[in-house]
Amino acid sequence: MNEAPPLILKCRDVIKKHGNFMIFAGMPGSGKTHLIRTLPNLGRSLVVDFEGGLRTVADCDVDVAEIRKTKDFDRLLDELEHGSLVGQYDFLFIDGLTALGDMVLAEQNQDPKEYMAKYGKLIDLVMGYCKRFKLMPFDVVATCGINRNIENGLYDMMQPGRKLPVKICYEPDFVGACVVKQKPDGSTVYGIQFANRSPYEFCKARDPYRALDDFEKPDLKAIFEKLETAETKTTEIKGAA
Numbered sequence: 001m002n003e004a005p006p007l008i009l010k011c012r013d014v015i016k017k018h019g020n021f022m023i024f025a026g027m028p029g030s031g032k033t034h035l036i037r038t039l040p041n042l043g044r045s046l047v048v049d050f051e052g053g054l055r056t057v058a059d060c061d062v063d064v065a066e067i068r069k070t071k072d073f074d075r076l077l078d079e080l081e082h083g084s085l086v087g088q089y090d091f092l093f094i095d096g097l098t099a100l101g102d103m104v105l106a107e108q109n110q111d112p113k114e115y116m117a118k119y120g121k122l123i124d125l126v127m128g129y130c131k132r133f134k135l136m137p138f139d140v141v142a143t144c145g146i147n148r149n150i151e152n153g154l155y156d157m158m159q160p161g162r163k164l165p166v167k168i169c170y171e172p173d174f175v176g177a178c179v180v181k182q183k184p185d186g187s188t189v190y191g192i193q194f195a196n197r198s199p200y201e202f203c204k205a206r207d208p209y210r211a212l213d214d215f216e217k218p219d220l221k222a223i224f225e226k227l228e229t230a231e232t233k234t235t236e237i238k239g240a241a
Contacts, residue, residue, distance in 0.1 A: 019139035020227065021130070021171065023097065024192060025146050025157055026178030031190045031218050032143035033095055035178075036060055038220040039141075045091040048076070050099035063089075070104055070125070077132060094133070094142035097168070101126050101159040119161045126164060130171035141220065144168075146177075174227075175205050178218065192216045192223075 009017075026032050033056055039045045042062040047054070049066050067073045079085040080092070094100070104125045108118040133140040145158035147165075155177075156165040169175060176192040183189055195214035196205045211230035216223060 015231075017137065018135055019137060020173050020224075021134040021136070021140045021142075022174040022176070023142050023144055023157075023169070023172045024176045024178050025144040025155075027146060027180075030178035030180050032178050033057060034190075035141070035143070035218060035220055036062065036093055036095070038218065038222075039091050039093065040221040040224050041090060044089055045093060046080075046085075046089045047093045047095060048073070049095055050103060051096055053095070068103070070107055073100075073129075081136070090138050092133075092136065092138060092140045094140065096143035096145065097126075098145040098158045100129065101164065105160045119163075122160060123164050123167065126159070127167060127171065130168060134171060134173070139224070142172075143178075174207055176216070177205055179215075190218050192218055 024032055024035060033053060036042075036045075036047055036054075036057045037060055039062070042060060045062050047062055047064045049064050050068075052066075054064065065076055067076065076085075080089070101122065105118070105122050108114075108121050110118075133142065146155040147158050148154070149156050157168050159165045159168055174194070176194050179191055179193050181189045181191065193215055194205050194207045194212050209227060209230035211226045212223065
């Protein structure tokens with residue numbers, strides 16, 4: 001039986017099929033969960049709560065799925081991709097990847113003899129989720145905690161094991177570090193750093209369109225507007241070529 005050849009599309013059309021996958025990493029209190037308030041359209045957004053830490057956005061009128069087992073998360077993703085929830089949301093907010101990693105690890109075989117296999121399974125499953133986020137037909141925003149690496153003084157993504165914190169930062173399209181700065185007058189400024197500089201070199205902070213400032217206000221609506229403008233310009237240039 002002859003199989004149909006792979007579908008061949010223009011690069012710009014492939015990009016249009018999928019949304020943006022972003023990770024915003026930071027310390028507790030750096031404003032990660034608060035980003036939910038700034039989503040472009042709360043009515044078309046779904047928050048996946050792994051941490052039980054949504055008190056700072058308790059007054060937001062947004063849909064929330066409380067997930068405490070990976071089988072429930074798998075079922076939710078299936079419904080979003082080709083089930084009853086298809087077309088219902090434009091934004092998926094994952095709060096957060098650190099708790100997801102801990103959940104996956106806790107569900108593995110705890111026999112000390114299976115130590116290496118357990119962490120191998122952890123990497124496969126979490127990286128599988130990240131690859132799935134990248135191919136979603138809508139935008140996926142995820143938060144993640146960070147740890148200071150005692151060996152080099154830089155920050156790592158907070159994930160179980162030694163390999164996963166390094167691997168996970170290569171999957172997103174965009175990576176930003178949620179930072180808190182003190183101004184000379186003593187006031188506090190919250191922001192998102194997209195420049196890949198110390199001490200946040202851990203996350204390979206990046207913006208492939210180069211449409212964002214090195215230090216952006218923590219406003220997802222404004223960030224997505226900038227990216228939409230950049231995508232339109234890129235498409236027009238490619239279309240004219």
